[in-house]
Amino acid sequence: MTARRTLVTADWVVARAGERTALLEQGAVLVEGERIAAVGRPGDPALAGAVDERIELGRSVLMPGLIDLDALADLDHLQLDAWGDAAHEQRLGWSADYAAHRRREVLSAEDRSTMRRYALAQLALHGITSFAPIASEVHSAWAEQHDDLLDVARTASAFGLRAFLGPSYRSGVHVTDERGAAAIHWEDELGRAGFADAVRFLDTVERLDDPLVTGILAPCRIETLREELLHETGRVSAERGVRVRVHAFQDHAERELIAAASGTTPLGLIERAGLLNERLILAHGVYLDVHPDVAGEDLGDLAALAGAGASIIHCPLTNARYAFLLERLSDYLDAGVNIALGTDSFPPDLIRGIDAGVHLAKAQHGELSRGSLAEYFEAATLGGAHALGRPDLGRIAPGASADLVAFGLDEFRTGPVDDPLRALVLAGSARDTRFSMVAGRPVVVDGALPGVDLAALAVEAQRIFEQLRAAYAERDVRPGDGPLFPGTFPLLG
Numbered sequence: 001m002t003a004r005r006t007l008v009t010a011d012w013v014v015a016r017a018g019e020r021t022a023l024l025e026q027g028a029v030l031v032e033g034e035r036i037a038a039v040g041r042p043g044d045p046a047l048a049g050a051v052d053e054r055i056e057l058g059r060s061v062l063m064p065g066l067i068d069l070d071a072l073a074d075l076d077h078l079q080l081d082a083w084g085d086a087a088h089e090q091r092l093g094w095s096a097d098y099a100a101h102r103r104r105e106v107l108s109a110e111d112r113s114t115m116r117r118y119a120l121a122q123l124a125l126h127g128i129t130s131f132a133p134i135a136s137e138v139h140s141a142w143a144e145q146h147d148d149l150l151d152v153a154r155t156a157s158a159f160g161l162r163a164f165l166g167p168s169y170r171s172g173v174h175v176t177d178e179r180g181a182a183a184i185h186w187e188d189e190l191g192r193a194g195f196a197d198a199v200r201f202l203d204t205v206e207r208l209d210d211p212l213v214t215g216i217l218a219p220c221r222i223e224t225l226r227e228e229l230l231h232e233t234g235r236v237s238a239e240r241g242v243r244v245r246v247h248a249f250q251d252h253a254e255r256e257l258i259a260a261a262s263g264t265t266p267l268g269l270i271e272r273a274g275l276l277n278e279r280l281i282l283a284h285g286v287y288l289d290v291h292p293d294v295a296g297e298d299l300g301d302l303a304a305l306a307g308a309g310a311s312i313i314h315c316p317l318t319n320a321r322y323a324f325l326l327e328r329l330s331d332y333l334d335a336g337v338n339i340a341l342g343t344d345s346f347p348p349d350l351i352r353g354i355d356a357g358v359h360l361a362k363a364q365h366g367e368l369s370r371g372s373l374a375e376y377f378e379a380a381t382l383g384g385a386h387a388l389g390r391p392d393l394g395r396i397a398p399g400a401s402a403d404l405v406a407f408g409l410d411e412f413r414t415g416p417v418d419d420p421l422r423a424l425v426l427a428g429s430a431r432d433t434r435f436s437m438v439a440g441r442p443v444v445v446d447g448a449l450p451g452v453d454l455a456a457l458a459v460e461a462q463r464i465f466e467q468l469r470a471a472y473a474e475r476d477v478r479p480g481d482g483p484l485f486p487g488t489f490p491l492l493g
Contacts, residue, residue: 003033005051006440007042010062010406012420014377015039016397021378023420029062031402034439038398055442059410060434061420063377064394065129065403066350067384069164069245069313070283070342073119073136075461076468078345080485082321087180091484093138095477096177099185106139106471111464113151118461119348120155124449126348126430127405129438130384130393131161132245132281134344135168135220139468142190143220144168146197150204153213159452160443162212162403164243164388167201169194170220171229176477184224184257191229195219199236211439214388215242222248222266223257227273234274243388245281245313251324252293267301278309281387283342285312286319291327298335306336311387314379315344316357328364329357333375340384341376349430350380351407358425373421402440407432408447 013027030038030047038046081092094103107115116133123131133152137143144167156163171191172184198217205215217233219225225233225246237244248254248266255266262269267288270276287294288301305312312332319325326332332339341350354376361371385394392401407424409417411432417423424432436444443449472484 004053004440005037005049006031006053006055007047007051008055008057008062008404008406008435008437009042010057010060011409012061013039013396014061014063014421016395016400021374021382027062029396029402029404031437031440034402036396036398036400036402039396055435057406057408057435059417060406060408061424062396062404062406064381064396065405065436065438066127066380066430067130067340067388067394068123068128068343068348068350069132069281069340069384069387070315070344071119071123071128071131071133072343072346072348073116073133074139074468075115075118075346075465077134078318078321080469080472090176090180090182091476091478091481092472094173094175094185094475096175096183096185098475099173099175102474103141105141106467107464109147111467112136112148113155114457114460115464116148116152117155118457118464120152120159120161121449121452121454121457122346123348124159124161124436124443125433125447127350127407127433127436127444128348129162129403129405129436129443130164130388131156132164132216132218135218137168137170137173137220139471142173142187143170143194146201146204149201153205153208153210157210157212159449160212160438160441162393162438164214164216164245165201165205166216166218166245167194167198168218168220169198169229170224171226172224174224178477180477182253186226188226191226195229195232202236202240202242217242217244219244219246221250221254222246222269223254223261227262227269230269230273230275237279238274241279243279243281244275245283246275247283248285249282249287250284252287255287255294267304271304276304276308276310278389280308280310281313281340282310283313283344284315284319284324285332286324286326290331298331302332302335302337309338311338311340311383313340313342313387314357315342315353316360316376317349317353318342318344320356320360321345325360325364329361329375329379330365330370330372338383338386339379340387341380347430351424351428351430351432354380355425373425377421403438405436405444406434408434
């Protein structure tokens with residue numbers, strides 16, 4: 001059977017030419033089946049011949065599909081928890097009493113499914129074509145479960161998104177006791193059971209045999225995992241050749257907890273557990289020795305990560321909103337560390353994230369020429385593909401998977417266009433997604449998700465959000481200590 005041929009044209013195409021990324025004006029991409037057959041201009045011989053469909057995107061920039069390796073699941077993340085001081089932040093986590101005696105699943109299985117469907121719709125509408133989701137744990141009885149991630153896999157595949165999935169697992173959870181002291185509440189049996197569930201999910205993915213779904217191991221924050229569980233994670237990763245994505249180097253307290261529990265640094269623990277290799281993907285990677293709160297100088301952490309082939313997920317917009325900044329993207333890249341990007345906030349807008357990262361880098365370097373837009377766009381595409389071990393993703397080139405996204409630049413408020421990527425970052429956002437395709441199958445068409453009732457989904461999302469918001473009071477370590485969510489301005493009575 002002859003593969004379906006689709007010709008996609010746009011005023012600008014960001015393509016891969018050999019070992020460099022280049023911009024093609026009045027470009028065209030020929031898709032045959034699931035792969036890119038040719039890239040050029042509409043009149044080129046390689047693009048000649050009959051096609052089954054022409055998709056003319058006009059004043060748009062067509063680029064590789066964006067890869068988000070820290071994609072949001074919870075509806076409340078950031079909107080409710082990025083405004084208070086350290087004491088207020090404690091109130092939004094788990095109290096020790098809640099962890100020991102009263103924890104529960106805040107949402108039903110049906111509502112968890114709806115919440116994730118909403119999150120995946122948001123990813124698609126913001127130009128994401130491949131993703132790995134953040135664990136949804138604060139509202140769980142402990143951590144994610146096999147069936148939760150199976151539901152995500154089925155929903156993502158139905159939408160046409162490429163998913164890299166595994167249920168989270170942890171041995172402990174951060175808590176605050178009645179005196180205000182921070183601690184970790186440990187339940188080792190739940191950690192071991194969660195790990196077994198994660199391995200079972202890998203088997204389930206193999207049986208699904210869905211090319212859009214790849215199983216990974218997704219342990220929670222490194223300081224909430226017993227060392228033996230990290231060793232088991234490393235063993236299974238090596239045996240099965242699967243990626244491991246773990247939150248690490250996320251805050252300074254992590255270093256103190258790991259030093260007390262294991263007598264080493266986070267990087268030392270990762271290496272000791274057999275995880276420091278090309279399959280390792282570290283979410284955030286901020287508090288390495290180069291950070292001023294650690295050593296403030298390069299003592300070898302970056303070289304160790306680069307030498308092992310590990311990757312870091314940089315979340316520039318979240319870093320800015322929570323005020324913990326990477327020191328500095330260009331330094332990581334110069335050291336040879338592979339960088340992917342993540343959104344880790346709502347909306348899942350990597351274009352706004354790139355904008356935030358570029359301008360923060362200028363401020364960090366104190367130099368207008370720093371903060372390379374090219375570095376950030378390649379991190380959102382090629383960097384993510386490298387982290388996943390998927391050289392067929394993150395590029396528009398013959399033979400690559402036909403994972404594409406187009407952002408419109410035809411809106412009046414966009415203004416004149418010199419460089420299309422600069423215009424998109426300065427005047428647009430990921431809401432300008434006009435079209436996307438994964439493995440040759442259209443996902444977003446004319447800025448919409450065909451067949452998805454977004455209005456009904458929005459109503460459900462607001463209802464679920466109210467449940468999540470109300471549940472914080474159950475976990476509050478100081479319930480009488482003022483409102484949990486004061487507004488920007490007080491409400492009039």
